[in-house]
Amino acid sequence: MNTLQVLHxxxxxxxxxxCNEQLVFAPVELVYLESKFSVELPTCPSxxxxxxxxxxxxxxxAEVERLLEDK
Amino acid sequence: MEQxxxxxxxxxxxxxxxxxxxxxxxxxxxxxxxCKKLAAGxxxxxxxxxxxxxxxxxxxxxxxxxxCMDSCLRHxxxxxxxxxxxxxxxxxxxxxxxxxRPLPSKGKKVLIIGGGLTALAAAWDLAKKGITPTILSENPxxxxxxxxxxxxxxxxxxxxxxxxxLFSSEDLPSNxxxxxxxxxxVLLATQEAAALYDCAxxxxxxxxxxxxxxxxxxxxxxxxxxxxxAQGKTLALSAERSMQNVSLTAGREHEGSYQSRLHTAVSxxxxxxxxxxxxxxxxxxxxxxxAGRCLQCECMQCVDxxxxxxxxxxxxxVYARQVYNNAAIVMGTRYANKMINSCMLxxxxxxxxxxxxxxxxxxxxxxxxxxxxxxxxxSAHEFALRDMAFANTAGMLAMNxxxxxxxxxxFFPGCQLPAISPHLVESTYSYLRDSLEEPVGxxxxxxxxxxxxxxxKELTQATTDQIQKQWENMxxxxxxxxxxxxxxxxAELLPHIPTRSLWAVLEEIGLPPTARLPKQPYxxxxxxxxxxxxxxxxxVRSIASTLDISISEPHHTGVLTExxxxxxxxxxxxxxxxRKASEHRAEVLSSCTEEEQDIxxxxxxxxxxxxxxxxxxxxxxxxxxxxxxxxxxxxxxxPATIPVTGFSDRRENRIRLKEHLLTTLWGEKEHVAxxxxxxxxxxxxxxxxxxxxxxxxxxxxxVVTHVEETGESLFNTETERHVASFRPVTVTxxxxxxxxxxxxxxxxxxxxxxxxxxxx
Ligand code: SF4
Ligand code: SF4
Ligand code: SF4
Ligand SMILES: [Zn+2]
Numbered sequence: 090m091n092t093l094q095v096l097h098x099x100x101x102x103x104x105x106x107x108c109n110e111q112l113v114f115a116p117v118e119l120v121y122l123e124s125k126f127s128v129e130l131p132t133c134p135s136x137x138x139x140x141x142x143x144x145x146x147x148x149x150x151a152e153v154e155r156l157l158e159d160k
Numbered sequence: 161m162e163q164x165x166x167x168x169x170x171x172x173x174x175x176x177x178x179x180x181x182x183x184x185x186x187x188x189x190x191x192x193x194x195c196k197k198l199a200a201g202x203x204x205x206x207x208x209x210x211x212x213x214x215x216x217x218x219x220x221x222x223x224x225x226x227x228c229m230d231s232c233l234r235h236x237x238x239x240x241x242x243x244x245x246x247x248x249x250x251x252x253x254x255x256x257x258x259x260x261r262p263l264p265s266k267g268k269k270v271l272i273i274g275g276g277l278t279a280l281a282a283a284w285d286l287a288k289k290g291i292t293p294t295i296l297s298e299n300p301x302x303x304x305x306x307x308x309x310x311x312x313x314x315x316x317x318x319x320x321x322x323x324x325x326l327f328s329s330e331d332l333p334s335n336x337x338x339x340x341x342x343x344x345x346v347l348l349a350t351q352e353a354a355a356l357y358d359c360a361x362x363x364x365x366x367x368x369x370x371x372x373x374x375x376x377x378x379x380x381x382x383x384x385x386x387x388x389x390a391q392g393k394t395l396a397l398s399a400e401r402s403m404q405n406v407s408l409t410a411g412r413e414h415e416g417s418y419q420s421r422l423h424t425a426v427s428x429x430x431x432x433x434x435x436x437x438x439x440x441x442x443x444x445x446x447x448x449x450x451a452g453r454c455l456q457c458e459c460m461q462c463v464d465x466x467x468x469x470x471x472x473x474x475x476x477x478v479y480a481r482q483v484y485n486n487a488a489i490v491m492g493t494r495y496a497n498k499m500i501n502s503c504m505l506x507x508x509x510x511x512x513x514x515x516x517x518x519x520x521x522x523x524x525x526x527x528x529x530x531x532x533x534x535x536x537x538x539s540a541h542e543f544a545l546r547d548m549a550f551a552n553t554a555g556m557l558a559m560n561x562x563x564x565x566x567x568x569x570x571f572f573p574g575c576q577l578p579a580i581s582p583h584l585v586e587s588t589y590s591y592l593r594d595s596l597e598e599p600v601g602x603x604x605x606x607x608x609x610x611x612x613x614x615x616x617k618e619l620t621q622a623t624t625d626q627i628q629k630q631w632e633n634m635x636x637x638x639x640x641x642x643x644x645x646x647x648x649x650x651a652e653l654l655p656h657i658p659t660r661s662l663w664a665v666l667e668e669i670g671l672p673p674t675a676r677l678p679k680q681p682y683x684x685x686x687x688x689x690x691x692x693x694x695x696x697x698x699x700v701r702s703i704a705s706t707l708d709i710s711i712s713e714p715h716h717t718g719v720l721t722e723x724x725x726x727x728x729x730x731x732x733x734x735x736x737x738x739r740k741a742s743e744h745r746a747e748v749l750s751s752c753t754e755e756e757q758d759i760x761x762x763x764x765x766x767x768x769x770x771x772x773x774x775x776x777x778x779x780x781x782x783x784x785x786x787x788x789x790x791x792x793x794x795x796x797x798x799p800a801t802i803p804v805t806g807f808s809d810r811r812e813n814r815i816r817l818k819e820h821l822l823t824t825l826w827g828e829k830e831h832v833a834x835x836x837x838x839x840x841x842x843x844x845x846x847x848x849x850x851x852x853x854x855x856x857x858x859x860x861x862x863v864v865t866h867v868e869e870t871g872e873s874l875f876n877t878e879t880e881r882h883v884a885s886f887r888p889v890t891v892t893x894x895x896x897x898x899x900x901x902x903x904x905x906x907x908x909x910x911x912x913x914x915x916x917x918x919x920x
Contacts, residue, residue: 102877112874118917122538133874137918140874140883141894146912154913158537159494 092116092127095149096142103140105133112140119150122157161529166484172517173477177422179457181241184231184417186390187220189213191228191243195454198246198447206451207254210247215281215393218316221251222308223277223385227417233426233457239434241454242442249442251312260322263290268403271343272395273332274350275300277385278377281392282347282399287323289400291344294326332356340373345399348376349392355379365415366398366408367391373402390416423514424457462509462517465716467741468730469509469519472499476509476517483526487533494535500526501540502734504727504741505613506688511719523728527615538890539913541614543854544732547807548610551575552623555814557604558630561593562825566635567601572650572659574643575606576764577781579810582817585642587785588662589821592640595669601634602821604814607649613729624653631657640665642781644696644763645689663699663762666784671706676786681710682760683749685770685777686721689763694719700762700780707783711760714752722748724761724769731769732854739772746773758800768804776800808850808857839903840864846906855909859893862886864904881907887915 096114103112112131117139119126131140141150161169177183181191190209197206214220224244232240268291272279275297283293305313333339336357340346348354348369354376359369367375375398377391394415401408435442435450442450462476463469472479479499486496503523510518530536555578560567571592573585585604593600608623627650631637638658641647650659684704690697697718704711716722725731725741749759749770759777761767771777782799805813822828840861842850850856866886867873873884885894892915896908 104875104877106873106875106882107871119914120917121914132918136872138872138874139916139918141885141892141912141916143894143896143908143910146894146910150912150914154539155537156493158539159497160492 092129094129096130096145100131100140103131105136105138107138108133108135110135121154122160124157124160126153161484161487161525163484166480169480169517169522170477172515173459173475173480173513174421174423174515175459175475175477177420177459179422179424180231180233180420181228181243181457183414183420185228186384186387186416187213187215187393188414189228189243191241192454192456194250195241195246195451196456198250198451199449199454201444201448203250203444204254204256206250207256208258210250211258215284215389215396216277216316218251218312218319219277219280219304219308220386220389221247222312224248225384225386227384227386233424233455234432234453236431237426237429237455238432238453242434242437242450245437245442246447246451249444249447252309252441253444253447257315260288260319262288262323265292266290266403268292268344269294270345270347270399271296271333271339272347272349273297274348274353276302276350277388278392278395279347279349281389282349282396283320283325283392284323285393285396286399287320287325289396291400291403292324292326294328295349296328296330296332298329300327336371336374340371343373344403345373345375346371347395347399348374349395351377351379351381354381363409366412367394368398368408373399375399375402387416422457423459423461424455425459425461426455429455459514462513462519465512465722466509466519467744468502468504468737471502471737471740476513476519476522479519480522483522487526487529497530497535497537497540498734500530501537502728502730502737504688504723504725504730506723506727507691508688508716508720508722511691520728524613524615527613528617529615531615531617536615540733541610541616541729542732542890544610544729545614545616545619547811548575548606548608548623550811551579551604551606551814552626555579555604555811555818557602557818557821558634559603559822559826560601560634561599564599564601566599567637568598568635569596570601570603570631570634570637570639571662572603572605572639572641572643572646574641574646574764575604575814577642578604578814578817580764580768580805580813581779581781582813582820583787583789584779584781584785585817586789586821587787588642588781591672591785592665592669596665600640601637603630603634603637603639604818605630607643607646608653609645609649610729612649612653613727620653627654628657643765644687644693645765647693647696648689661693661696661699663696663703663780667699667702667706671703672784674787675707675784676782677707678709678783681712681753681757682778683712683714683752683757684717685714685724685745685749685759685761685766686717687761687763687766688721688723688727691719691721703780703784704760709760709783712753712757714749716748724763724766726765726769738769742769743773746770746775750775771800771802772804806847806851807854811856811858837861838864838868840906841903842906843908846908850909853909853911855893855911859888859891859911860895860906860909862888863893863895892916 100112110133113134114129115132116127117130179192194206194209211217224247226244229240234240270293272295279295286293362368369376375395432453482496486494500523505520507520510516571589578585608620611619641659642662722745725738731738762780767777767779778799819831823830863886867884873882883896891911893911895906898905
């Protein structure tokens, strides 16, 4: 599976509170209605907490969700 | 949907039927389009339209006597469109004639006996098909050369030359049977020729005779000029088919004049007088104006009266096809989902359509089919269905009258009134208890409308089963319905449960003496669920009249009322269109009186949907029970200015009402709030985003609990705010927050349905 690059901002000022680690880009699987995508997202390297920023959720993800719902 | 059902739906919508002028015209000239082009000054394009369907157009356009005019819908509105003069003007002034391209020769030859319009028209059509016609006549043009404009006649002759039409003035054949053997077909084009050979017509519609390759006009033959040209066309087509050995009759039902089924509403169209033509006919400018009087007849009556039908830019016949195609898609995108889920299911179209096309049935069935096939988009109705589930669990209440073991009556306020105006439920219930002699219970439950509208048959059934059970437990009381949608739903889904509307009961027991007596007039909005409930509408009007309230009726009222934008779960499936519908309705209500009046309605949902447009709107109960109740978070404000109740507030109102009534009426212990839970506050921006993004305070409460339990969150070192998420079931909720000793302050929220699988 190709890993998609959808975020291009810098997320180095984000930290995982629990692990006190800086978030780094890591391939994450997103699943919806039997479709799976691999996407590079800011993630805690230790516990794996993934950040979905507001803009990603409201724009790209919402669009893909709508598309998949009509498939 | 099966294919035959699609055909039925399609047949019911007349929008694609031809206008009356066109079906009346024996040649079926596209008069509507012709007028449109001419009105726009596109005279060559108008000429091309005539040229396409008229045989011998240079002659026909000059001789037309306006057969269509007696059917023109302009007839009573200033006079029928003057087609004969328009055609003449067009023939005279067109500067470009479409190229004549006869098909390659088929090596067939047809003898046309007799001259005149029928013969010439038959020859034109045959020659265009690559069949060589010979007109056998001493005087094929009769007096045409002298009555036609010189130019036109010359153009006609040039065209005939190009088509290779042959003329002969030999003697007529003495034996028709022999002639029919010598030619591929023989046409008798005049009544004289027909009389001469006395060859009987066996099928007058297609001019077939007892000799298989001979076709003939009837004798005697009384016909207008255009009808004679049309006969030529019919002769040519019959001859062609007989030569090809294909069915002579198939698909020819609509040859010649017939009555169109097209409905066009003309009642609001003002009269415009016919423009007189001078000695030499219309000049181009006058012709443009005359053509501009054409009504461009079409139906579209339902579309013109429904925000939803207009939004998707087509009409029911096409929508039916889209629904059918949508269901047939196996792989690929179902583009009609949104359209199917956007109908308000209000039934206005059926009332308006002259053929009773019920789009609500089309769309509701389509939704049920989608649910059954598991192709319904999960997000389409989920929010509303979750709300319904909440109303029927945490918000549900089914109690007999205090200290009674069974109830003769039960007040059934529906699920929206408790959510929007809980104090009105309390005061109404209390008044009913005081006024009715027999015990009155209280039954707060959703009628199942959201599940029904969402196409969820099983969920609807489960909901009505629950109502049935509770109703039996209460001793089968008569339900007094406070919500018009509940009244409709109960009548449809649980017809054996006796119900009466609150308004009927109030009329009978008398209005509360505490009723506010407003000194102002109102414009009345009938909820769309009362469309077929005339008694309820009458009770409301009669209550208003008892209160001495003067009522204005909007343009669309009673059986023709419009939906507030909530029906069919539009607000969940397509919030933008829902808002449009509310605004449209508010506008209709505003514009029906000269002086702006407040809206009066009798459905809690309608009240909020109209109030959100900024229109001052009240519920009839606001007048009847003006006293407020601080325990139910109601303030003493002017009810017309009370803001719309948000999604979270609605849930909390239900709970508050239930607990309040249980403690005050049924003596239950007060519920002690969980004081350990951290306090959550919301910035204004966060609250606004929550409404728009359909995120509830209870959803955010779950995220906070999750953070409390796990300590998991992310931290933005630049903004110094935290972010955390939680996924209760199908949606992941995110909150951006700060936290101090006072608790959590939420700055923003968002959500998505996609699920994150964290890296291994
Ligand atoms: S009202 Fe609507 S559904 Fe009925 S015939 Fe006209 S366009 Fe078709
Ligand atoms: S108004 Fe126009 S479209 Fe309608 S019947 Fe008359 S000519 Fe035809
Ligand atoms: S049911 Fe109502 S919303 Fe749906 S098409 Fe008919 S008029 Fe429009
Ligand atoms: Zn971590």
